[in-house]
Amino acid sequence: xxxxxxxxxxxxxxxxxxxxxxxxxxxxxxxxxxxxxxxxxxxxxxxxxxxxxxxxxxxxxxxxxxxxxxxxxxxxxxxxxxxxxxxxxxxxxxxxxxxxxxxxxxxxxxxxxxxxxxxxxxxxxxxxxxxxxxxxxxxxxxxxxxxxxxxxxx
Amino acid sequence: xxxxxxxxxxxxxxxxxxxxxxxxxxxxxxxxxxxxxxxxxxxxxxxxxxxxxxxxxxxxxxxxxxxxxxxxxxxxxxxxxxxxxxxxxxxxxxxxxxxxxxxxxxxxxxxxxxxxxxxxxxxxxxxxx
Numbered sequence: 168x169x170x171x172x173x174x175x176x177x178x179x180x181x182x183x184x185x186x187x188x189x190x191x192x193x194x195x196x197x198x199x200x201x202x203x204x205x206x207x208x209x210x211x212x213x214x215x216x217x218x219x220x221x222x223x224x225x226x227x228x229x230x231x232x233x234x235x236x237x238x239x240x241x242x243x244x245x246x247x248x249x250x251x252x253x254x255x256x257x258x259x260x261x262x263x264x265x266x267x268x269x270x271x272x273x274x275x276x277x278x279x280x281x282x283x284x285x286x287x288x289x290x291x292x293x294x295x296x297x298x299x300x301x302x303x304x305x306x307x308x309x310x311x312x313x314x315x316x317x318x319x320x321x
Numbered sequence: 322x323x324x325x326x327x328x329x330x331x332x333x334x335x336x337x338x339x340x341x342x343x344x345x346x347x348x349x350x351x352x353x354x355x356x357x358x359x360x361x362x363x364x365x366x367x368x369x370x371x372x373x374x375x376x377x378x379x380x381x382x383x384x385x386x387x388x389x390x391x392x393x394x395x396x397x398x399x400x401x402x403x404x405x406x407x408x409x410x411x412x413x414x415x416x417x418x419x420x421x422x423x424x425x426x427x428x429x430x431x432x433x434x435x436x437x438x439x440x441x442x443x444x445x446x447x448x449x450x
Contacts, residue, residue, distance in 0.1 A: 187338075187430040239337050254334040262429045265408030277411040280379065 172271065173303050176317045179266045180305065187259060188237040192305040192313065197297045200304045200312045203227055204290040208253070210260045211286070214268060216278035218319055222264045224256065225288065225296055225314040231256060233311060257283035267317055323351035324444065325369065329362040329376040329388065330406070339375055339406065339431065346433035348440055359383030363391060366398055373443065374403045375427075378414075386421070393422045402443045406431060 181192045206228040213221045231252025236243035238255050245251075260283050268278050288296075296302055296314055305313045326343065328336050336355050343350060354369060356362040360383040362374065374392075378385040385405060392398040402424040407414075415426050425439045 183430065186432070235334075238334065240341065251334065254332060258332055258334050258338075262408050265410060265429070269410035274410050274412045277413045278409070280408070282379070282381075 172267075172317050172319065173301065175267055175270045176263075176303050176315055177305075179263055179270060180303075180313075180315055183259060183262050183266060184307065187262060188234055188255075190234070190237055190307050192307045193309070195304050195306050195312075197302055197304045197314070199306075200297060200314065202293055202312050202314075204288075204293050207288050207293060208256070209286050209288045209292065209296075210256045210283050212257075212260055212264055212283040213281045214264060214278050216268075217272050217276035220317070220319040222260060222267070222318070223296070223314075223316045224260050224263075225293065226256060227311065230307065230311040230313065233308070234259070253285050257285065263315070271319075322444070323349045324372040324440075325352045325354070326350055327354040327356065327362060327365055327369075327371045327374045329356045329359065329374060329380070329385070331357050331377065331380045335377065335406070335429075339436075342431055342433050342436050346437040346440070348437065357382075359385065359388030359391070362388055363398075366392070366401065371401055373440065374401055375406050376403060378405060378407045378409065386418070389418065389421050389423060404439055404443070 177194050184190045184192050207225055210224045211221060232243040232248040234255045235241060235248045235252035241248060264280060299316055301318055302314055302316045307313055328339050330336050354365050356365055358380045376385045376388055389403055404425045404427060405418055405423050406427045408429045410428055424443050427435055427439060
């Protein structure tokens with residue numbers, strides 16, 4: 168089942184990023200991920216309903232500005248680009264979470280989604296994240312590594 | 322026909338994205354109002370002519386469902402079309418909102434085509450202008 172969720176996560180993230188930000192995500196192995204650990208943030212949100220759990224995304228800071236630039240049409244050198252990028256990350260995860268839940272549970276059940284939270288993370292956090300069996304990895308536009316982890320509670 | 326549109330969402334990003342999508346969809350906008358929650362939205366609606374409200378569901382202070390209920394119970398506000406924009410894909414949620422008087426439901430990410438179709442259905446032929 169975990170592999171099935173990973174496949175759904177890959178498809179939904181790829182489609183969402185393309186539709187929302189005109190960015191293209193290539194699925195890669197977690198061993199290929201090269202994140203600069205001192206410049207990374209994690210976005211997290213939880214869901215509850217027919218089943219509950221959490222979804223997490225880890226990105227490098229430079230991806231935030233690129234995301235804001237693509238979603239909003241601003242320059243990635245705009246002084247607000249990073250902060251707008253953080254908000255954009257939350258929105259991407261919000262859409263990804265809603266779409267994954269529909270793919271898994273269909274359109275009948277009602278889920279409550281929490282407000283996404285963003286936190287800075289360190290090397291240990293990233294190494295742990297890479298070792299979780301649910302983690303999927305992407306390279307966005309050939310240069311931005313992104314990690315995604317969908318966890319359904321038992 | 323130009324429209325006075327109110328976008329209600331606690332995320333500045335979402336408000337900006339809907340604004341951009343309205344432009345790409347070539348929806349003729351007279352004035353664009355923005356609110357971060359249902360309470361702010363009610364203040365704007367009470368003091369301005371609004372043709373369409375786009376609203377999120379999950380917002381702090383006052384969420385979209387309470388906003389829709391308050392509009393439905395007001396003699397003047399209940400005639401304003403409300404379009405819900407949300408990540409949720411639940412049929413139960415859509416049924417609940419339709420019963421409360423919501424005109425349409427758009428699932429994120431919103432495309433210019435879907436937004437234009439919904440506005441055309443509600444207002445009728447904005448592309449005839």
